[in-house]
Amino acid sequence: MAHADDVLSQAPLFEALNEEDATALRGDVTKVDLARGERLFTEGDDGDKLYIILKGKIKLTRAALDGRENLLSVHGPGEMFGELSLFDPRPRTASATAVTDTSLAALAHDSVRSWLATRPDVAMHLLAALAQRLRRINDVKADLVFTDVPGRVAKALLDLAERFGVPQQEGIQVNHDLTQEELAQLVGASRETVNKALADFVSRGWIQLSAKSVLVTDAERLRRRAR
Ligand code: CMP
Numbered sequence: 001m002a003h004a005d006d007v008l009s010q011a012p013l014f015e016a017l018n019e020e021d022a023t024a025l026r027g028d029v030t031k032v033d034l035a036r037g038e039r040l041f042t043e044g045d046d047g048d049k050l051y052i053i054l055k056g057k058i059k060l061t062r063a064a065l066d067g068r069e070n071l072l073s074v075h076g077p078g079e080m081f082g083e084l085s086l087f088d089p090r091p092r093t094a095s096a097t098a099v100t101d102t103s104l105a106a107l108a109h110d111s112v113r114s115w116l117a118t119r120p121d122v123a124m125h126l127l128a129a130l131a132q133r134l135r136r137i138n139d140v141k142a143d144l145v146f147t148d149v150p151g152r153v154a155k156a157l158l159d160l161a162e163r164f165g166v167p168q169q170e171g172i173q174v175n176h177d178l179t180q181e182e183l184a185q186l187v188g189a190s191r192e193t194v195n196k197a198l199a200d201f202v203s204r205g206w207i208q209l210s211a212k213s214v215l216v217t218d219a220e221r222l223r224r225r226a227r
Contacts, residue, residue, distance in 0.1 A: 007077045008105055011052040012129040013112070016121045028111040034098035047085035047092045049106045053077050056102025057164075057177055060094040061185070071185035073136075074099060074178065076163055080129060086112060087130075099177045147226075149189045150197040154226035156187050157207065161216050171208075171217035178212060201225075 008014055008029070014022050032051070034040060041047060043062055051058075053075055060072040060081060072094055075081055084093050086109040116123045143152050157174070165172040178186065184194040201207045206222050208215040216222060 007054050008052060010078045011105075012080055012125045013050075013052065013107070013115075013122060016119070016125040021119075025107075025111075025115060029105045029107055032104040032106050034102045034104070036098055036100050036102075038098045040096040040098070040104070041082075041092050043092055043095045045092045047082055048109050050080060050082040050086055050109065050112060051096075052080050052105045052107070054103040054105055057099040058096050058102060058104075059099050059178075059182065060096055062094050069185050070188065071182055074160070074163075074176070074186070083112075083126065083130070085109070099182075144188055149187065149193045150200065151226055152187045152189065153183075153194055153197040154201070154222045156183070157201075157214060157216060158219065158222055158226055160214075161219065165216065168215075171215045172219060173213065173215055175213045 005026075008026065009022060014025065017025060031054075032040070034056070040051070040058070055077060058075050058081065060075070061069045062072060063069050081096060082092070085091065089109075116126070143155060147155070160176045161172045161174045164176055165174045167173075176183075180195060181191055183198075184191040187194050198207070198209060201222070202209055204218075204221070206216070206218040206225075208217060
């Protein structure tokens, strides 16, 4: 596992900094540890910090009035969240909850703002991270309109494999740490329909399922189904 300092230096905010500046910014970081299932903040809260994941996974969710949850995304080491309320000081747009035991580096928005004021290259890196997020959201939105549930399940599995997968002899081992309910929330479909698609992929020999993990044994066929 990568050392926490290495993870931090690859995060969008730190990537653009030279050694000296990165060391100075590290001085502003506080560490936050969360146990699995613990909530960091809730949609609608005031937010004054952004976070970079050092270890573990965070899910970002929004709740409907009837209590149903939409899982916007799952983030792992090196990824950043909580920056929207930095650029646009309004309440948090989503809730953040630890999916596994998780360590975070927290940076106060005020301290990031003063860095950005004098470092256009750092601002460019943050803008690039925001642009990537917008592209992803456009893809997800198009899939919700144009792609059937099995196609979306295939895409979600490939996306999780790309972020969290470890290549092994039999395939790509993806320890996503999500329950079946959370997987369904990520795909934006009912648990029953998502389970049916997963069972179909298993019977075709494309994946093997275990609790909170999947072994992708035929990524190519999964990719074709995702189109
Ligand atoms: P903020 O609104 O401060 O707090 C919640 C954070 O979740 C938000 O900043 C973003 O960093 C992140 N976020 C919100 N919506 C999405 C999304 N659709 N995809 C990925 N991350 C998101």
